[in-house]
Amino acid sequence: MDPLSHALVGLSLFGMQHAPALSNPACVGAVIGAIAPDFDIAARIKGDYVYLKHHRVETHSFPGIMALSLLITLTLSLFYHNFFFREVFFWTLIGGVSHTALDILNSYGASILYPLNRKKYTLNLLMIYDPILILMNVYIIFFGKRNFVENILLLIFFGVYVMGRRYFRNRLRILLETKYDRDFKKLELMPSTFNPLKWDFIVETESYFYVGEINSLSYNTNSVRELKKVENPIIQKSLKEELGMYFKSFTPFFHVDVMEKGKERIQVKMTDLRYRMKNQFMHHAFFHYNKVDGNLINSNFLPFSSDKKLKIYENNQ
Numbered sequence: 001m002d003p004l005s006h007a008l009v010g011l012s013l014f015g016m017q018h019a020p021a022l023s024n025p026a027c028v029g030a031v032i033g034a035i036a037p038d039f040d041i042a043a044r045i046k047g048d049y050v051y052l053k054h055h056r057v058e059t060h061s062f063p064g065i066m067a068l069s070l071l072i073t074l075t076l077s078l079f080y081h082n083f084f085f086r087e088v089f090f091w092t093l094i095g096g097v098s099h100t101a102l103d104i105l106n107s108y109g110a111s112i113l114y115p116l117n118r119k120k121y122t123l124n125l126l127m128i129y130d131p132i133l134i135l136m137n138v139y140i141i142f143f144g145k146r147n148f149v150e151n152i153l154l155l156i157f158f159g160v161y162v163m164g165r166r167y168f169r170n171r172l173r174i175l176l177e178t179k180y181d182r183d184f185k186k187l188e189l190m191p192s193t194f195n196p197l198k199w200d201f202i203v204e205t206e207s208y209f210y211v212g213e214i215n216s217l218s219y220n221t222n223s224v225r226e227l228k229k230v231e232n233p234i235i236q237k238s239l240k241e242e243l244g245m246y247f248k249s250f251t252p253f254f255h256v257d258v259m260e261k262g263k264e265r266i267q268v269k270m271t272d273l274r275y276r277m278k279n280q281f282m283h284h285a286f287f288h289y290n291k292v293d294g295n296l297i298n299s300n301f302l303p304f305s306s307d308k309k310l311k312i313y314e315n316n317q
Contacts, residue, residue, distance in 0.1 A: 001128055009098045011027070013095070015140050015141050016154070025088045029092035030092060033091070036059070039068070049301050049310050058114060061111055061113065062113075065096035065100060104121055105123050106124070107191060107274070124169065127191040132161055140154065169199065172219070176201055179221070180205060185205055186203075200276070209225070225279075227255045227257075232258045234294070235256050235268060238270070241287065242299070254273060256268065270287075272284070282303070285302070296315060
């Protein structure tokens with residue numbers, strides 16, 4: 001979820017009971033708390049490789065949210081005279097919890113159980129820029145205080161919206177399973193980045209990965225890529241390299257291709273199938289091996305764009 005949506009949710013949750021105001025430290029705590037888990041962007045100082053390894057992990061877990069909420073509350077206490085610690089901590093914590101909850105509702109997920117495990121839990125229901133969520137929050141913030149019944153109705157409305165998204169997702173899942181029934185293995189359905197009526201899908205069969213879009217009303221499908229699986233012992237070797245282990249933990253859906261690069265090199269290319277921009281995949285990993293002795297020459301991680309190349313390993317011998 002984008003930072004603006006997180007901030008609006010934190011402010012609107014506070015606004016369901018109190019009039020939002022910068023003079024109220026609890027209100028400020030709710031907004032900062034709702035953004036704070038994304039402070040892990042500071043890891044980007046060490047590069048995208050480190051950032052993506054830690055994004056939505058430590059700061060999005062229960063211990064992380066508690067620690068951030070306490071730190072924010074202590075910091076705010078330095079700037080406000082009329083300060084009720086428990087109240088400010090409570091609303092800051094509510095903001096932090098709302099952040100992780102929303103991240104679980106979208107397609108990237110969050111490692112809420114860290115440090116027990118680093119698995120990112122996701123329900124794949126809401127868009128990163130969800131228009132219904134944004135409009136609902138704007139209404140709560142700018143149209144005054146409501147009574148208890150009205151607030152309950154708003155929460156029910158949001159619950160119905162989420163359940164409706166889940167219904168359509170399950171319906172589309174059945175249709176795609178039927179379409180690829182021949183040798184179907186695994187399927188992932190994710191909300192589109194910008195279109196509320198579309199869903200992105202990845203279907204894994206015995207021989208192919210099919211990546212495309214499906215409309216939740218018309219059920220029309222648009223195939224983006226059809227990627228044939230490749231079998232080669234060097235793939236397993238690549239998955240045991242530092243970058244290979246990282247990439248496998250980074251995404252549950254990736255395609256691997258093996259190509260000859262001239263007479264001396266073999267290239268292994270891993271592609272994360274989850275995220276696309278203009279139908280181009282965003283995250284890749286490349287490995288180059290010596291064709292004679294099979295040793296790794298170099299490995300590079302390309303996050304977000306093919307223009308970015310992060311060197312992970314270089315054999316200088």
